[in-house]
Amino acid sequence: MSLQVPIAAYLILAAVLFSTGVAAFLIKRNLITIFMSIELMLNAVNLTFVAFAHMWHQVSGQIFVFFVMVVAAAEAAVGLAIIIAIFRTRQTLNVDQIDLMKS
Amino acid sequence: MQLALFLIFGGLAVAGALNLLFQRHPINSALSLVVVMMSLAVLYWSLGAEFLAASQVIVYSGAIMVFFVFVIMLLNAGEEERTTGSRAAYLVGFPGAAAIFCLLSFVFLSERKALGYTNIGGYLNHVTSNISEISTLLFTKLLLPFEVTSILILVAILGAVVLARKEQ
Incomplete structure (x- = not known):
């Protein structure tokens, strides 16, 4: 019999990824990198969904992950369009210099 | 493994x-x-x-x-x-x-x-594969949310085009 991995190990891996995402979100100063750390957090939460779906032997969790992916794709499209619009008016991607809604 | x-x-x-x-x-x-x-x-x-x-x-x-x-x-x-x-x-x-x-x-x-x-x-039960189970659920019980996401994506496409457009 092969060694089994506890579900808690998957959940802790997801916690590591999520808190790395939080740290990157707070520390990074580049707008695009901040947006990428949001994607990292979404991925970490998806891992917990899949682990719990495995635990309960149901596919509802996997369907939830599917919807999260769809929303993440839509969010990436809109978010990157907003970043392009910001870059057009400010000529910078540093969040310390983007502190007003209107230019 | x-x-x-x-x-x-x-x-x-x-x-x-x-x-x-x-x-x-x-x-x-x-x-x-x-x-x-x-x-x-x-x-x-x-x-x-x-x-x-x-x-x-x-x-x-x-x-x-x-x-x-x-x-x-x-x-x-x-x-x-x-x-x-x-x-x-x-x-x-x-x-x-x-x-x-x-x-x-x-x-x-x-x-x-x-x-x-x-x-x-x-x-998941031996014979049915994961994909067929997901698709059965997605196209019967969850058909409405599934169709609503297509509207969401359409709105996102329009929003991205409008936001990234060069202003005159």
Whole structure:
């Protein structure tokens, strides 16, 4: 019999990824990198969904992950369009210099 | 097998996430995020979610990250510069993230017995595959949310076009 991995190990891996995402979100100063750390957090939460779906032997969790992916794709499209619009008016991607809604 | 997969690809995912955190150039961060997503796809597969593993590769690392890389190249983003704001962010960021991690892992470890163990490939009933089970549920019980997401994507496309358009 092969060694089994506890579900808690998957959940802790997801916690590591999520808190790395939080740290990157707070520390990074580049707008695009901040947006990428949001994607990292979404991925970490998806891992917990899949682990719990495995635990309960149901596919509802996997369907939830599917919807999260769809929303993440839509969010990436809109978010990157907003970043392009910001870059057009400010000529910078540093969040310390983007502190007003209107230019 | 399961343990080896978990250790290799879990370690790869954590390494990629830390590399995202410590790299200064956004293109390096984007490529390490691709590594994280690919190793998460392998972990999904080992948890019995084959459909999600495939769509993780196609949608996340194939579509979303390529889009990110396109935007980084389009805006010609250079290395991020350190400012006074970044010192305050360091002071808040690391302790905050560490606190979240400690809280989450405390909860998970204290419930370790109740959570149980994993089996490679999942337990879904022998004959029916994972994909047919998902699609049956998605096209019968969850048909309305599924159709609503298509409207959401349509709105997102229109929004992206309007936002990224050059103003006259």
